[in-house]
Amino acid sequence: MRPLLLLKGRRFCRALLTAFIIFFSCYISNAQASGRGGESTVTFKGKDVPLNDLFKAIKKQTGYTVMYSLSVTQLDGKEKVTVNFNKAGIVEVMAYVLKGRDLVWTIVDESILIYKEDGVKKNIGPPVGVREKSDTVINTVLPMVMGKVTDAEDKPIPGATVMVKGTRDGAVTDNEGVFSLANVNVNAQLVITSLGFKPRELVVKGKTIQVKMNVAVSDLDETLIIGYGTTTKRLATGNIATVTAKEIEKQPVTNPLQALQGRVAGMVVTQTSGYASAPFTVEIRGRNTIGNVPSDPLYIIDGVPLTVLEVANGSSSYTGGSSGFVQNPYMSGPAGGQSPFFSINPADIESITVLKDADATAIYGSRGANGVILITTKGGRNGKSVLDMKLYQGVSAVTRHYNLLNTQQYLQMRKEAFANDDYSPGPGYAYDLLNWDTTRYTDWQKYVWGNLGKTTDAQLSLSGGNKLTNFRIGAGYRYLTDITTAKGASQRGSLQFKIAYKGFDQKLDLSFSNDYSVAKTNMVDISSMALTSPNGPPVFDIGGNLNFMGWYPGEAPLYAFSQLRQPYESTTYFLNSRVGINYQIAKGLVVSSNFGYSNAIVNQKSITPITSQNPANNPTGSSRYGYNSTVNWIVEPQIKYDSYISKGRLEALIGLSAQNVKFDGNYVTGYNYVNDNLLGSISSAPFKDARDTYGRYKYAAIFGRVNYNWENKYILNASARRDGSSRFGSGRQFGNFGAVGVAWIFSEEHLMKDNLSFLSLGKIRASYGTTGNDQIGDYGYLTRWVATSVPYQGVQSYRPTQHANPGYQWQLNRKLEMALDLNFLNDRINFEIAWYKNRCNNQLIFYPLPIITGFYSVIANSPADVQNTGTEFVLNARVIDREKLDWNISFNLGVNRNKLIAFPNLDQSPYANQIFVGRSLTLKHILHYTGVDPKTGEYTYEDKNKDGVITTNLGPTGDLYDLDFTTKYAGGFGSDLKYRNWQLNLFFYFKKRMGLNAYANIQPPGGISNAPEEVLNRWKYPGDKADFARFTTNPVLSDFFLSNSDAAYTDASFIRLSNISLSYTLPEKWTRHARMNSCRVYFQGQNIFVISNYKGVDPETQNFGGMPPEKIFTGGLEIIF
C-alpha cells in the first residue's frame, strides 16, 4: 500500500509544480522595472500606459513626488495615456497631463501638488504664490497641508490617521495614502498612526509632507485580527493572544493545534493520542460546564466557522475531545476520531488569534462561551515576487519506554500467583506456562511502538503583488509514518491560494481565499498489546501468516494481533473557501460581505480479511465503508463606519450572519466475503448492512460593535449580538449577548510621559459581557424513532432514539476581566497581567440520567453555576538587542481555579455526591489506600464510614474521598537567540497537575499480562511489608479497587522541551551568486524530552496502552528566490 500512496503523492506534487511554473512565468512577464533618477527633465515614452507609470517616472527622474487627492481631483492613476517626452521639462509634462482637466498644479517642497482650483478657493482660499508655469520652487504660505503617507517601500498606506496634536483636527489618508488638513499652523505637530506601523510625530514645517512609516517593530502596533475587524495590541480592549507564522514554522508538527501547546496563557491544548490524525482537546480558561462535551472553542478559518455537527452519538467527550470530521458512530478509527486540523497545513497559516474575554468574544455571541480561535491564512505582499521552497525530513520515536518484567520475572510472577491462589496451572488459563516457549523473550513495547517514524515535509509557495493585486499560492506535502512497527502512515497534500484585488477607484476591495487539502491516514491499532506476556510466541508463523495456532490453538480471542491485518484507512478532502467584498460607498462608510463555504468529506475503510482471523473458526471476511460529509456555508453582510467625532475616532460595525451546515453520513458493512480479493468491493459482499446519520444546523445573527478611541488614551468598545439557532425548540431559538470593554492608556497622560519616560506603554483595561453556547446535538427537542438494525419478521421495525426536551434554552456565560499591560524601555520589556472571573449557568448539557429512564442522557439546562477565576501572566523581553546579537525571551503562565458556585437541589440530581458546591468540577472519587495487609498480602483501604466493609458507593454509604484533579497551572517559556546568521529557539511547556499512575489501569499482577518492574516489590509471605499486593490469577475486589484509590494517582506534572529549532542562514554574498534571496538550513525538534517524576510512558498520555506522543527530529532547507 505504501508505494502506491507515495506514487500518488509524487504525482500530486508534479501537478502542483506544473501549475506553479505556468503561474510563475505569466507573472514574471508582466512585471517590469526600469528607469533611473537624478535629472530634472523627464524622458518617458509609452502607448496607453497608466498615468501612474508616468508619475513613477517623474519621481524617479526628478525626485518630485506627484501628489493628489483622489476624491478631490478624480484623477485616475490607471487612466491610459500615450506620451512621448524626450528630456521634457516638468512644466511641459504637467501641462500635457492636466490638459482639459479642471486642475492646477504647483511644486511645493519636494512634491508636485495637483489640486482643484475651485475647491481650494472655496474651502481653503486661493493658493498663494503658485506659479503654474515656473519650475522654480517657491516657499510660500499655503493654508492647507497636504501629505502622503507611505511605507518604507513608498507604497501608500490608506486609512492612516493623521491628527494635529492638541486639537480635534484630523484626517484619514485615502487609498493613495494622501491626506489634507486645512488651517494648520506651520509649527503644528502631526501624529500619524496606522495599524501595523510605528506611530510617527513630526512638525508640519512645509506645505507638503511625505511621511514614511516604519513597520512596527514592537508587537504593540502589529495588526491583530479580531472578530470582524482588526486592532493592535496597543488599542485592544479585550484579551487577544496571537501565535504567528514565525512561531508555528519553527515546529515540525502535523496538526497546527499542536503548535499552540503552551504558547497562550490560560489555554490548555492536549493531544488525545499519538496518532497524527488524533483529536485534540483545547480548553481556554478552565472547564465551563459539568456536561461531558468537548471544551473546544469556536474555530474560524479565514472568516468561515469550522462547524462540526456532533452526530456520532457519544463518540465525543470532554476528555476525548471532538471526534471531528469523522462522525461515524460505528467506526471512529484507532485514533478515536479525526481532528479537523489534521487537514490544515501549518505552513499556510499566517496567524492564530485566541480571543479569551467577553470583549473579544461577545461579537460571536452564542458561540463564544469557550473562547474563539481565529486562523488567518497567508496572503501575498506587494512587491517583488517571492518563491519560497522548503523541505525537511525527520525521524520520530516514542518519548519514553516503561520498564516491564522480563520473561524470567514474568514466569516467576505467574507461578507465584498460582501458588498464592492454591491451584495449579491448567489448560485454558495457564497457556503461557504450559503451551508457550518459556525461554522466549519479546520486548512488546518495542514491537508495538518501537519503530522509527519518518517524516517528510515539502512546502512551495509563490507570493507577490502590486498596488492593485496581490496573491499567494502555496502547496504543501507531508508524509509521515507511525512509530508502530505495524504499518501506519499519514500524508497530506494541500494547496492554498489567496488573492486580493483593489478596483473601481480603489473603492472596491475584493479578496478570495481557497484552501484545499487531501489527507490520508492508514492505521493499525495494536497499541494495547504492549502488555503482552514477554514469552508470547511469534506473531507470524513460518509461512508468514498470523500465528493463531502458536498462541493458543483455538482460543482466538486471546490473539490480538489480528489487527495487524485489519487496517483502517481514511481519506479526507477539505475545502475552505471565502470571498470578501468591501466597497466604500462614501467617505468612512464601507459595505462589505463575506461569503464562506467549506466542505469536508471523509471516506473511511476498514477491512477484516479472512487471513486476519483464526482459520479454525471457518471465518469469512468483512469490510466497512464510512462516508462523512459536512457542507457549511456562511454569508455575512456588514456595514462599517469610520469617522472623527470630537477628539476621538469612532468605528462602528453592524452585520448579519447566516450559516447553514449539513452533515450526511453513511456506513455500509459488507459481510461474509469468502475471498479476500473482493474485500475492496462492497457490491461483492454477500450481505450488506447500511446505516446513516444526518444532521442539519442553521444559524442566524445580527451583530454590532462601536469603538470609540479618544486620543489613543481612552477607548470604549461595545458589542452586541442577537443569535438564532436551529438547535432549539420553537420559541426558544433566539438569544441576546453583549459586552463592553474599556481601556485607559495612562502612559499617554502628560504626567506619566514627563515623569515615567521608561514606561512606553501603560494600559489598564476591563471588560464585562455575556456569551452563550449551543454546542448540543441537532433535533434534540424532538422525540425520534429510527429503524432498528435488523427487521423482525421481515418488517423494517423502529426503535426510539432519544429523550425529547422541547424546553431547553440558551446557556449563558458571563465573563469579567481586568488587565494591566506595561511596556518598558521602548517596548523592550512587555508585561501583561490579566485577572478574570467567568460564570457559566443555565448550562446546556447532556444531562446524565439513569438508564431506567430509557436513555443515558437528555439535552437540558443544568442548574449548575460554575465559576472559573484565574490570573494570567505574559512576559516578553528583548534582553539583548544588537545588530549581530538578538535575544528575546518569553514566558506565560495561566492559573485557573474552578468552582461550583451553586446547584439547587443537588442532592436529588444525577450529580449528587459527585460534585459539591464550593469545590472544583474535576473531582475524582476514590478510596484512600492504606497499604498492603502484611497478613494476607491484599490491598487495604480506609474504611471511611467505619461500617466494616470497603465499598465504592458515592456518598455516606461508601468510603470514597474526593480528590481535586484540576490542572493547577500551565504555561510555557521560550528563548529566541539570534547571532549573526545563526538562530536558536527553545520552547518549554509545563503543567502542574495530578494524573493516573501508569499501573493504575492494568490488570492486577499475576494474570496473563505483563506488569511494570515495580510490582516485584510485592507481598510474598505473611508478615511481609510490601508496596504491591501478592500476585494472583484470581483478583478479588481489593485488587480492582486499587485503580479506584489514591494509590492510582500521582503527580503528573512535567516540564517538556516541546520545541527546539536551530537555523543558519547562508551569508548573502553566497546566496546572491545563486540568485537566491536567502537560503537557510535548519534543524528542528518537537517533544524533545520531559522532566517529570512521573513513571510511565508519558505524563500526558497516562493511559498505558494508548499510542504515546512521539518525539520528532527534523532537518531541513529553505530557499527563497
Add this chain to the structure above:
Amino acid sequence: MRRWIVTVLLYFFLFYHISCRKLVEIPPPVNSITTSQVFSDSSDVAAAVLGIYSNIEYLNGGSFSFCNGAQTILCGLSSDELVPYNVSGDQFYLNELSPISGIVSSHFWNPAYTHIYHINACIEGLERANSVSSAIKNHYLGEAKFLRALLYFYMINLFGDVPYITSTDWAKTSLSSRTPKSEAYQQIISDLRDAQEFLPSDYSYSGGQKTRANRWAATALLARVYLYTEDWTNAAMEANSIIENSGLFTLSADLDNVFTCNSEEAILQWQMDTNYPTYSATAEGAEILPAFENVPPQYYISEQLLASFEPKDRRRTSWLDSINAGGIAYFAPYKYKIGVREAVPGGRATEYCTVLRLAEQYLIRAEARANGAPGGLSAAIQDLNFIRSRSMLADYSGPIDKIAVLNSIYHERQIELFVEWGHRWLDLKRIGKVDSVMNVATPKKIGGHKWNRYQQLYPIPQTERNFNPNLTQNAGY
C-alpha cells in the same frame, strides 16, 4: 449621509426580522420519524412494536444479551451449572460481582431498561393513538405488555427490588426508587392478564411462526409467575389451560427437535433474521457451542450437573456434546445444535431462541399440584413422569410424600431446564436452596472463594446509582 446610514440600518433590521425565523428553521430529520408520526397508522405501529423484538435480539449487535442468551450463560455461570474455559476473572462464575464492573449493567440492567423504555413508549403511543382501530391497538398493547412482564420478571429475580418504570417521562422517572418485588409482581400479573385478554390464541397473525407473543405465551409466563409467587392454584390453572386446552402444543418426541424453528413444544421463540449475517445461529448457540474440535469448549457443564443426570437419561446424550481435548472430556451444552462452526452464512435458520416451551408447563403444574393445587400429589407425579418418559427414564418410584415428590420435581427441573434461561439459578433462590447448594458449589469452583448469602442477588450497577441518589444497593455490596 445620515439618511444613508439610517436607511441601511433599517434595511438590516428588517431583513433580519423578516427572515430570521426562516434562517433558523431546519427541515425534519430524514433518517428518523417523530413519535406522533409513528402512532398515526397501523403499519408504523406494527414497526414500533416489532422493533422491541428486533432490539431484544440485536441490541448487542446480535451477540448474547438480556433475554437473548445472557440469562442462560451468565446465570448458568453464577449457579452450579457452567464452567468457563478461561476462568480468570470471570466475576459471574466466581460469584464475585462488583457494582463498579460494567458487566452487570451491560448484560442485564442497561438492555433491560432500554427495552422497557421502548415498550413504555409503545404503550403510551398506542393509548393515545386515535387514528388506529381499537382492535389493532389492543393487539399491540397486548404484545407490549407481555414483553414488559417478561423483562420485569427477570429483573426482579436477578436484582430483587428494581424501579418499576411505566412512563417515558424522564423528569418523572429519573429519581425513581426501587419498587417492592411484591408490587412488581402485581404489575406483572396485571400486564399478563391484559395480554391474555388482548392477544389471539393462535399464530395466524405471525404467519404461523411462533415468533410473536400470543395468548398462550402470556398464559405460560403467568403460570410461571404464579408459581414464583406460590399461588399454586392459579399456577396449576394457567399451566393446565395450555396443556389441556390450547391444542397447539405437544412435547417433541425427539429431543433434538425441541429447539428447532416452530417446534411442536415451543410456545414462544425469537425469530432469526437470516438475511442478517452470521445469525443463522442463535445468539446463545453462537456463544455456547464448542467452536473447535479438540479444543476445550468456551463453556462446559460442571461436574455436579453432569453427575446429576440419571444413567440412561436421553437428555445426557442428546443435550450434551462431549469434546476431547488433551485427554480430558469436556461436556458442553448441546440443546441448540447450531453454533459458530455450524452456522452457514445467510443459510436458513433451523433453530430459534426458545423463550417458553411446554415441558416447563408440565413441571409448573406438577410443582403446583404437589403443593396443594387440585389434583394433588398423584397428579403431580403423573406430570413428572410425563416429562421423564420422554427422556426414556423410568417413572417416579420414590415415596409418595410432598417433600420427596417436590425434590424429585426440583431435580427434574434441574435436568430438563439445565443451562436454559437461568432456570436453575432462579429456582435455587425461589425454593430456598441457594445457600445450601452454593455453599458447596462456590468454593469448588476454580479459584472460587466462600459463598456469601448476599451474592444471590446481582449488585445494582454503581453508575446507575451515581445518577439516581434514590436507588439503594443490595445489602452486602
